[in-house]
Amino acid sequence: MTLTLDQARTIIAAARALGREKDMKPLSVVVLDAGGQVLAFEREDGAPVGRFALAQGKAYGAIMVGVPSRQLGVMAAERPHFVASLSTLYDGKVVPAAGGVLLRDAGGAIVGAVGVTGDTSDNDADAGIAGAEAAGLVGQG
Amino acid sequence: MTLTLDQARTIIAAARALGREKDMKPLSVVVLDAGGQVLAFEREDGAPVGRFALAQGKAYGAIMVGVPSRQLGVMAAERPHFVASLSTLYDGKVVPAAGGVLLRDAGGAIVGAVGVTGDTSDNDADAGIAGAEAAGLVGQG
Amino acid sequence: MTLTLDQARTIIAAARALGREKDMKPLSVVVLDAGGQVLAFEREDGAPVGRFALAQGKAYGAIMVGVPSRQLGVMAAERPHFVASLSTLYDGKVVPAAGGVLLRDAGGAIVGAVGVTGDTSDNDADAGIAGAEAAGLVGQG
Amino acid sequence: MTLTLDQARTIIAAARALGREKDMKPLSVVVLDAGGQVLAFEREDGAPVGRFALAQGKAYGAIMVGVPSRQLGVMAAERPHFVASLSTLYDGKVVPAAGGVLLRDAGGAIVGAVGVTGDTSDNDADAGIAGAEAAGLVGQG
Known part of the structure; x- marks a missing residue:
């Protein structure tokens, strides 16, 4: 399935x-499609201005x-050099902290991901995960 | 004034x-704040997947x-070398085509910009511009 | 539908x-999925060694x-500055010459693209396009 | 000898x-020639979409x-700063984990490398290594 807007x-x-x-503190939330391309994003008032990159990462x-x-x-804690190499491979768009949640359909296929930043990881x-469930998907976070 | 979500x-x-x-064909629309940081984005179903970068640019x-x-x-048509240098200065995030609209408040101050891509420029x-007006702002496109 | 290997x-x-x-001269052929990610590639013997990037672009x-x-x-011929900006937006991975063919399913949805380089564009x-047809897809080239 | 397609x-x-x-889990496999240029690649269905870069690295x-x-x-474990510098020298295309196997001919000369990712390193x-042997080469992994 293809994730819709x-x-x-x-x-x-x-x-x-x-x-x-x-x-929670003001959240910034991005949704990417299965290929990692941006589908939608919102940054709540009061959130630090640079949060798009963090949510996307x-x-x-x-x-x-x-x-x-x-x-x-x-x-990253176990093998920092390996995760450092991932960051470089993927144009720096890798943030190794909780909040990037895989979106899976009923069959288990990855259809996209949601990235949230603002409060604790x-x-x-x-x-x-709450977002995923509201859309009838399984959030793996 | 500060643009709100x-x-x-x-x-x-x-x-x-x-x-x-x-x-029109499926649109992708980004709103940036006065500092150029992403505030919100939506890509309509059927739009090419890479449209975030184009709208943002x-x-x-x-x-x-x-x-x-x-x-x-x-x-860009008159002085291509100058616009090429702007692109380099601003991390490549410059698209010299209509669709990037300045958002001004009643006093004329720039409070952000909206970028639209999908149909003709x-x-x-x-x-x-229609978006700007709906939010009580003046769109300069 | 998701393009398979x-x-x-x-x-x-x-x-x-x-x-x-x-x-034709030795060909290099890449297939990308709908998100632009590499699925498969082959470079024929005798092709210049740097052809992956050209096919991918x-x-x-x-x-x-x-x-x-x-x-x-x-x-690019009509508006060189615009295509130059596209190249920058998409990490330089834009080659404005024939040989990058969109793969569409029966319903017209883009499911990927094939990039070919080696002979005339x-x-x-x-x-x-021949490749697309062999896989039961429509190639838009 | 020159590695053939x-x-x-x-x-x-x-x-x-x-x-x-x-x-094993779905594998992604790249073969590079002696100059490090991509010769062929395949990503099995179900593998994460970004695996080309990881295999290549x-x-x-x-x-x-x-x-x-x-x-x-x-x-990387012993001298992380040194491997970090290698990554920078080689355009970020260095993944310090098992799965990148040198391909040697009967005389011991390096004729290319195969990169595999998907399961444990x-x-x-x-x-x-199994791939190397099937092609009449020695795999050093």
């Missing part, structure tokens, strides 16, 4: 809603490597 | 609405140089 | 077969902009 | 065959430094 908007809305419900690294960005963070990932 | 969403919605009304060039991207297109700019 | 191999084999049938530009690379060549495009 | 195809087929036999680093990428991983290297 409506799905991407639903994901962003639900991620932001969880942020408000849990009183979480989601892009997840898509390129095929694992949630949380796992890239674990790999764990909360960022929770917001992304 | 709600305004950005209004701009994108109104630009897309004009696109549907005029039967129209709006970013406009913000950095302080003129609509249409004018950068005129400059003229139509892209019209959509951006 | 078997389809990509069929495309490459058929493009190369046309090259041999028409006595034809196909990648086509995917990112949503038009065959032949059309990017026409645009027209022959390169013919080889890519 | 037929040899490269044999290497890829044999590496993939070992992957299927050992029930394993093989390219091996060719440029003249050691298997496994050894670059050992060097050790399994990746085993697949590359």
Whole structure:
């Protein structure tokens, strides 16, 4: 399946809603398609201005490597040189910290990724997973 | 004034609405703040996948140089070497074609830019201007 | 639909077969998926060693902009500054010359692109189109 | 001797065959010539989309430094700053982890490298070595 803009908007809305419900700091949320290309993005008022790149890096690294960005963070602690090389391979767009959540369809195929940044990494990932579920997808964060 | 996410969403919605009304091809629309940082983006279904960079380049060039991207297109035809240097100065994020529309408040101050791509450059700019007006701003395209 | 490796191999084999049938110079053929990511590549013996980048640039530009690379060549002649900006936007991976052929499914959706280089640009495009047809796709070159 | 496309195809087929036999995860396999230029590549269905760069980085680093990428991983653990500089020298195309296997002819000369990614690094290297042997070469992994 191909992720639609409506799905991407639903994901962003639900991620932001969880942020408000849990009183998180202002969130920035990007949705990438299965090829890592940007589909939609929103940065909440009060978030630092440079958050697009951070949200994109979480989601892009997840898509390129095929694992949630949380796992890239674990790999970075164990093998920093390897994750450094990933960053270079993927044009610097790899952020090894939780918040980059793979979006899978019912069959398990990766259809895109959502990248969230703003609060703690764990909360960022929770917001992304909530977004995935709202769009009828499984979020692997 | 500082552009809000709600305004950005209004701009994108109104630009897309004009696109549907005029039967334009699928649009991609980005809104940048006064510093050129990404605030919101949406890519309509059926648009080529790489459209984020193109929309961003129209709006970013406009913000950095302080003129609509249409004018950068005129400059590029007259002085290609100068616009080539602008592209290099601004990390390649300069697209010299109409569709990058400056957003001005009632006092004339630049508060951001909207970048639209998908249809003819003229139509892209019209959509951006419609977006600006819907948010109570003046669009200079 | 998602392009499979078997389809990509069929495309490459058929493009190369046309090259041999028409006595073209050694061909290099890449197949990219709908997101512009590399799926398969072959460089025939005797081709210049740097042909991967050239084949990729034809196909990648086509995917990112949503038009065959032949059309990017026409645009480059008319508006060189615009195509120069596309090259910068897409990491230099834009070759504005025929041979980058969009792959469309029966419904018209872009599912990838094939990039061919080695002979004349027209022959390169013919080889890519032959490849598309062999895989049950429509090649737009 | 100069590596041929037929040899490269044999290497890829044999590496993939070992992957299927050992029930490895979907593999991506690149073959580079003695100059580090891409000769052939295949990405199996289900592999993460960004695997070309990873496969290439394993093989390219091996060719440029003249050691298997496994050894670059050992060097990276001992002298991370040195391997970081290699990455910069070689355009970021250095992945310090097993799976980049040097291809040597009967006389011991390096004729190319195969880069495999998808399963554990050790399994990746085993697949590359199997590919080398199938083509009548010695794989140093």
